[in-house]
Amino acid sequence: MFELLGIAPQALFGQLLVGLINGAFYAMLSLGLAVIFGMLNVINFTHGAQYMLGAFAAWLMLTVLNIPFWIGLVLAPLVVGLFGVVLERLLLKRLYHLDHLYGFLMTFGLALVIEGVFQWKWGSSGQPYPNPIPGGTNLGFMFLPTYRAFVVVAALVICLATWFAIERTRLGGYLRAATENPTLVRAFGINVPRLITLTYGLGVGLAALAGVLAAPIYQVSPLMGQNLVLVVFAVVVIGGMGSILGSIVTGFGLGLIEGLTKVFYPQASSTVIFVIMAIVLLIKPAGLFGRTR
Amino acid sequence: MADALLTIAGLQAWYGESHILHGVDFEVGRGELVTLLGRNGAGKTTTLRSIMGIVGRRSGSIRFDGAEIVARTSDAVARAGIAYCPEERGIFSSLSVEENLLLPPVVRPGGMSVGEIFELFPNLKERRRSQGTKLSGGEQQMLAIGRILRTGATLLLLDEPTEGLAPVIVQRIGEAIRALKSRGFTILLVEQNFHFAATVADRHYVVEDGRVVDMVRGSDVQANLGKLQTYLGL
Numbered sequence: 231m232f233e234l235l236g237i238a239p240q241a242l243f244g245q246l247l248v249g250l251i252n253g254a255f256y257a258m259l260s261l262g263l264a265v266i267f268g269m270l271n272v273i274n275f276t277h278g279a280q281y282m283l284g285a286f287a288a289w290l291m292l293t294v295l296n297i298p299f300w301i302g303l304v305l306a307p308l309v310v311g312l313f314g315v316v317l318e319r320l321l322l323k324r325l326y327h328l329d330h331l332y333g334f335l336m337t338f339g340l341a342l343v344i345e346g347v348f349q350w351k352w353g354s355s356g357q358p359y360p361n362p363i364p365g366g367t368n369l370g371f372m373f374l375p376t377y378r379a380f381v382v383v384a385a386l387v388i389c390l391a392t393w394f395a396i397e398r399t400r401l402g403g404y405l406r407a408a409t410e411n412p413t414l415v416r417a418f419g420i421n422v423p424r425l426i427t428l429t430y431g432l433g434v435g436l437a438a439l440a441g442v443l444a445a446p447i448y449q450v451s452p453l454m455g456q457n458l459v460l461v462v463f464a465v466v467v468i469g470g471m472g473s474i475l476g477s478i479v480t481g482f483g484l485g486l487i488e489g490l491t492k493v494f495y496p497q498a499s500s501t502v503i504f505v506i507m508a509i510v511l512l513i514k515p516a517g518l519f520g521r522t523r
Numbered sequence: 524m525a526d527a528l529l530t531i532a533g534l535q536a537w538y539g540e541s542h543i544l545h546g547v548d549f550e551v552g553r554g555e556l557v558t559l560l561g562r563n564g565a566g567k568t569t570t571l572r573s574i575m576g577i578v579g580r581r582s583g584s585i586r587f588d589g590a591e592i593v594a595r596t597s598d599a600v601a602r603a604g605i606a607y608c609p610e611e612r613g614i615f616s617s618l619s620v621e622e623n624l625l626l627p628p629v630v631r632p633g634g635m636s637v638g639e640i641f642e643l644f645p646n647l648k649e650r651r652r653s654q655g656t657k658l659s660g661g662e663q664q665m666l667a668i669g670r671i672l673r674t675g676a677t678l679l680l681l682d683e684p685t686e687g688l689a690p691v692i693v694q695r696i697g698e699a700i701r702a703l704k705s706r707g708f709t710i711l712l713v714e715q716n717f718h719f720a721a722t723v724a725d726r727h728y729v730v731e732d733g734r735v736v737d738m739v740r741g742s743d744v745q746a747n748l749g750k751l752q753t754y755l756g757l
């Protein structure tokens with residue numbers, strides 16, 4: 231069958247795996263964006279920079295402090311999440327009552343500043359991060375590097391855990407309710423401003439976690455989040471702003487579609503997601519899983 | 524009043540530049556059921572929202588259980604023991620009936636159990652897995668009242684709980700409100716439906732243009748019927 235299509239199975243499955251890995255990152259990042267947007271009504275354009283911060287934090291921990299990957303995987307998102315909490319308390323919370331434009335300008339400007347500082351200190355070239363689980367398995371039709379398999383599974387677990395926390399727990403209930411009517415939720419005795427801060431910290435921590443996972447696959451560089459985040463915004467638009475499940479499904483799905491495009495029509499692989507975005511916007515402006523509010 | 528749970532004096536409130544309440548004075552005794560009556564736009568909802576700390580700018584005095592709460596944020600007001608059932612009901616569509624019911628956190632002991640709430644409103648039990656906003660208007664009203672009974676709040680602020688409901692449902696809501704009063708809740712009820720209010724309340728305050736202009740005891744309603752009807756434009 232593969233011969234029929236004129237495509238080697240190695241190439242097909244190799245690209246599918248690349249697509250799955252990319253999809254894993256799209257899903258984790260768009261999930262954080264969706265949660266933040268739902269609660270803060272701010273499109274967090276700093277998300278790519280925060281993803282980069284996660285990778286850099288883990289890399290610095292490893293190279294400067296000798297902290298191994300597995301500890302960095304926990305520590306770096308905590309540190310970057312805390313940085314998110316400070317950003318929210320210090321800057322973002324002043325913008326909620328203003329037009330969307332101000333949130334955009336603030337988070338976009340912050341991304342430029344953060345990425346600029348790292349570029350100035352470390353240059354644009356990437357820093358390698360050693361693979362924490364070298365080796366792999368020959369599946370016959372393809373070679374599966376163990377760390378990449380781990381990333382796909384870890385991303386799935388992270389996404390499902392986030393979904394569970396939001397859809398099935400008490401805190402998640404507060405979050406969903408506060409997304410609908412923060413005034414009333416506060417009048418029930420819940421400290422909504424603190425909930426908002428926590429949400430932003432969690433979303434940013436999620437971006438940083440994705441960054442740490444990405445470090446051994448891609449190189450650690452100041453601009454690593456910039457290209458990725460553009461695609462992620464397209465994913466969020468396609469999935470539907472603020473939809474949790476939509477972000478996960480769309481993230482993985484679009485990664486796979488992108489991978490397949492690389493096999494069958496490589497010229498379109500960098501644009502296919504944006505073409506899909508345009509089509510979805512025409513047919514279903516609220517996104518595939520979005521609800522019009 | 525000897526044992527007032529809520530005492531409001533000189534309460535003023537603003538929405539942006541519009542001055543809505545111009546000095547509201549009234550009080551509610553412990554265990555009492557008091558209504559605020561008045562025409563559309565008189566300021567009844569704004570009074571409840573001011574007590575709850577939702578209205579942006581307010582001044583004057585709101586004493587609850589001996590403490591001054593006029594400057595508190597709304598979450599602090601709720602934790603002091605006041606629960607609010609808004610006019611628009613505020614049922615969350617992304618939450619199931621049960622999740623809506625369990626949403627408000629318990630702020631002090633002594634609230635009703637979920638079982639007792641289901642006993643009061645059996646419809647909610649049957650439909651507890653449904654999406655909150657899939658309920659009928661009457662059921663949504665029951666849910667909006669039911670969910671503030673668990674928290675241990677002693678004062679309930681109910682804003683037009685009978686608005687837009689069929690007479691049978693209004694009767695059910697009335698029975699529930701009387702049951703809550705006999706259970707010891709203090710209730711401040713906003714009503715347009717004067718006939719309904721007359722059947723449940725101990726006292727009535729009349730609100731007009733952001734002020735309380737009159738007070739009528741439940742026992743004196745018949746004698747003051749003409750006056751009340753003029754106030755309410757009936």
Ligand SMILES: Nc1ncnc2c1ncn2[C@@H]1O[C@H](COP(=O)(O)OP(=O)(O)OP(=O)(O)O)[C@@H](O)[C@H]1O
Binds near residue numbers: 543715
């Ligand atoms: N968010 C708001 N911004 C500006 N003005 C408002 C706002 N909400 C209410 N008002 C005005 O405040 C006044 C009092 O409104 P309020 O809702 O308290 O009246 P009400 O007595 O509850 O009336 P109803 O019986 O119709 O519910 C009205 O003139 C109304 O137009």
Ligand SMILES: [Mg+2]
Binds near residue numbers: 567568569610682
């Ligand atoms: Mg009203």
